[in-house]
Amino acid sequence: MNTFFIEFRDPLFSIIIFFALIFVVTFFSYWWGRYKRKEDYRHLDTFLKQFRSLPSQQELKGLITKGELPEKSWLLLAHAYSKNGDYEKSIEIYNEMLKVGDKTNSKETMFLLGRTYFKAGFLERAKNIFLEILKNNPRTPQALTYLLLVYEYMKDYKSALEVLDSLDELKKDILSDSAYLKSLAIISDVNTTVRYKANELLEIYKHSYQLTYLVYDYLFRVNPKLAWENFNSANAHLISDVLWRLKKEDLDLDIIRQNGYLSELYTARGDVDFAVKSSIFEFDVLINLKKECCATLSFEYICNSCKQVYPFAFNRCSSCHSINTQEIELILSKNYHRDFSEENNSFQ
Ligand SMILES: [Zn+2]
Numbered sequence: 001m002n003t004f005f006i007e008f009r010d011p012l013f014s015i016i017i018f019f020a021l022i023f024v025v026t027f028f029s030y031w032w033g034r035y036k037r038k039e040d041y042r043h044l045d046t047f048l049k050q051f052r053s054l055p056s057q058q059e060l061k062g063l064i065t066k067g068e069l070p071e072k073s074w075l076l077l078a079h080a081y082s083k084n085g086d087y088e089k090s091i092e093i094y095n096e097m098l099k100v101g102d103k104t105n106s107k108e109t110m111f112l113l114g115r116t117y118f119k120a121g122f123l124e125r126a127k128n129i130f131l132e133i134l135k136n137n138p139r140t141p142q143a144l145t146y147l148l149l150v151y152e153y154m155k156d157y158k159s160a161l162e163v164l165d166s167l168d169e170l171k172k173d174i175l176s177d178s179a180y181l182k183s184l185a186i187i188s189d190v191n192t193t194v195r196y197k198a199n200e201l202l203e204i205y206k207h208s209y210q211l212t213y214l215v216y217d218y219l220f221r222v223n224p225k226l227a228w229e230n231f232n233s234a235n236a237h238l239i240s241d242v243l244w245r246l247k248k249e250d251l252d253l254d255i256i257r258q259n260g261y262l263s264e265l266y267t268a269r270g271d272v273d274f275a276v277k278s279s280i281f282e283f284d285v286l287i288n289l290k291k292e293c294c295a296t297l298s299f300e301y302i303c304n305s306c307k308q309v310y311p312f313a314f315n316r317c318s319s320c321h322s323i324n325t326q327e328i329e330l331i332l333s334k335n336y337h338r339d340f341s342e343e344n345n346s347f348q
Pocket residue numbers: 303304305306307308317318319320321322325
């Protein structure tokens with residue numbers, strides 16, 4: 001029986017103790033390493049979570065009231081939110097700043113709040129903010145400009161034109177805006193005939209020689225004959241998409257034959273045979289392909305002022321609010337309409 005027990009002074013006993021100690025130390029060091037790693041992950045997760053979730057309205061209120069951050073930091077934060085499309089948070093910050101912030105910059109903060117309301121589409125609130133600014137500071141062109149835009153978006157052209165008078169008094173250039181707003185007012189008037197509207201638009205155009213796209217897009221839609229009679233073919237490139245989509249029966253072949261751009265455009269479309277080549281790449285490709293290939297033109301619209309690209313035509317750039325800055329870009333594309341027609345014919 002005694003053979004199973006090891007004596008206290010036996011060297012074997014020391015060796016067992018030694019290995020047992022090594023095992024205990026290794027086990028604890030492994031366990032401690034795992035625990036620390038887990039803690040590190042958890043800490044990092046908690047830290048990153050702060051940036052994923054936005055502070056609540058109550059938290060924001062507390063932070064702004066405490067005044068731990070300078071006003072400029074809050075303005076930068078609100079601007080960043082607005083730029084990323086989170087208008088709600090941006091509006092909350094501006095509103096809290098106006099309640100508790102330094103009153104010396106309240107006009108500027110109100111302007112930023114009004115602008116954010118406008119971008120977010122809260123036109124009525126934006127209008128009230130700009131009117132409030134102008135009540136105390138009537139000679140604020142920035143607020144007047146945004147108030148004009150608000151009225152325009154609300155289709156209240158009469159009020160927008162009144163704002164324009166105030167901008168005129170401040171010696172601002174209002175020629176384009178005036179022609180544009182008057183044209184919009186004429187087109188949207190439900191009490192006048194199409195013929196009257198067309199003539200009024202032409203009158204405005206003859207005075208300003210601006211808004212070619214707005215005027216001729218309308219005229220070619222409602223009265224192509226009148227449009228051709230008053231159209232300066234040198235401006236054809238400004239409305240190339242309108243001309244491209246014009247019905248075949250509305251074409252004036254005499255005018256088209258006399259102008260190089262129009263001849264190339266309608267030869268490329270396959271209506272006439274007035275041109276054999278074109279200096280414009282897209283027209284040249286389509287003229288050479290004739291009707292054999294299922295290619296056509298599509299259009300992109302670029303603002304000359306801010307370089308914003310739109311898939312649709314515009315008269316006032318919604319990004320920089322400039323008028324008459326649209327440039328039409330021609331794009332060769334597949335003619336899905338032709339494919340569709342051919343598919344339909346194949347079933348007959
Ligand atoms: Zn622009």
